[in-house]
Amino acid sequence: MRDTPDPSSSSLFSPGEVRLIVLGLTLALFLSSLDQTIVATALSTIAGDLGGWALLPWVVSAYLIASTVTTPIYGRLSDLYGRRPVLLVSISLFVLGAMLSALAQSMPMLILMRVVQGLGGGGLRAISLAVVGDILPPRERGKVQGYLSGTFATANICGPVLGGLFVEYLSWHWIFWINLPLGAAAFAATYFQLRRLPLPGKRPRIDWPGAALIVLACTPVLIGITLIQRSGDWLSPAAWGCFALGIAGTAALILQERAAPQPMLPLHLFRNGIFTTAIVITGLASMVMMALTVLVPLAYQMVAGLSAKQAGLRMIAMTLGSVSGSFLAGLAVTRTGRYRALPILGTSTALAMCLVVALVGLGHSLLLDTAVTLALGLGFGCQFSPITVTIQNAVDPRDGGVAVACMMFFRLMGGAFGVALLSALLLGRLGPGGTASPEQAAAAFSVVFLAAGGIAALCLIAALRLQEIPLRGRS
Structure with missing residues (x-):
């Protein structure tokens, strides 16, 4: 696979054009990621306005499910039809769903429109990462993938804040209206900047x-x-x-x-050892990261007695660590042309910090909490951006879209499984109603963080098995 000529169009774009394209891709990724978190702080207001409390959780789940299951499909369609037309359709669907969500008059209608929005969001995720493979060779993609990977963490922290501000000072409808100008900017950037990307030569069979x-x-x-x-x-x-x-x-x-x-999901990808190992790494790492993103602030509140605001502020260190780790790891890949050591370093760091939290706990010291969560974020960041480059370098460039989409799909599925698994473990330890004392809660969270460390240990084993091959350059 690695000897296959790379049909990327890197020679077609100047450095300035690449920066503009990356800005558009970052905006598209930010849109899809933001919409998973911005709605959370407005759910009670939405339910009070539209009614239908029993259906409330599906406002979030409808988007998550629709965007996740369509991710590999969009990746394959972009391989067959070209990135630009499929990305434009994705942005259009996303904006249409956002507009109709803002106009929804009932909870069932809102959930249906969130499905439409999710159908577009899946394409934004899958294709944005794949476009980087079309404009830059693997040797030069690390830094850009670091920017894009950091976008997810940025959206996670901005979403609840923006949602709360819109609800307090405007209305919940603005949670969806804000997507229209941002989506229009992403559409314009895609329409004008990606016109020179070549289209596949033969007629596809879908x-x-x-x-x-x-x-x-x-x-x-x-x-x-x-x-x-x-x-x-x-x-x-x-x-x-x-x-x-x-x-x-x-x-x-x-x-x-x-x-x-011409399968929608080419099974030969999973016979590629590097691809399969990288998929396992990203899935397990996402299990730990997403679960801790939910459980760490909960531990601050239940064990240390911090308010929701204080817990949220202490999560900033993890977010900054994740963004910084993604950028620095991507920069290291670009400068050295090597990727294997970074997932090993990141997974080892995450494992060590999980054990520290399990033994020491959280909420005792602001300095200790900041150091531990910052290190956790750095560990997560060191895994995600190098894995994207690893996968793109290991597969035939003609499968670049579906390969990256599979990575994103398993990352999302891993995150969902991780949150469900460790949340269920925590609820089982807390007992009926979750009314445990701080001491009982501390013991329960200790078990949960040990379990997270066990998952991180499996991820480290997979990272140690990752094979390194030279990254392709412009030649």
């Missing part, structure tokens, strides 16, 4: 049965995870019924993709 089976296989799994996350019960019959449907759908998907002449 594996629509494969696309349908991807949706049918993944949607029940995500619904099952959502049910477990809401109840904390891993023995829920409804959740396991969803998992059974997902397994059946996955089996049917594998049979379909083996027979399809």
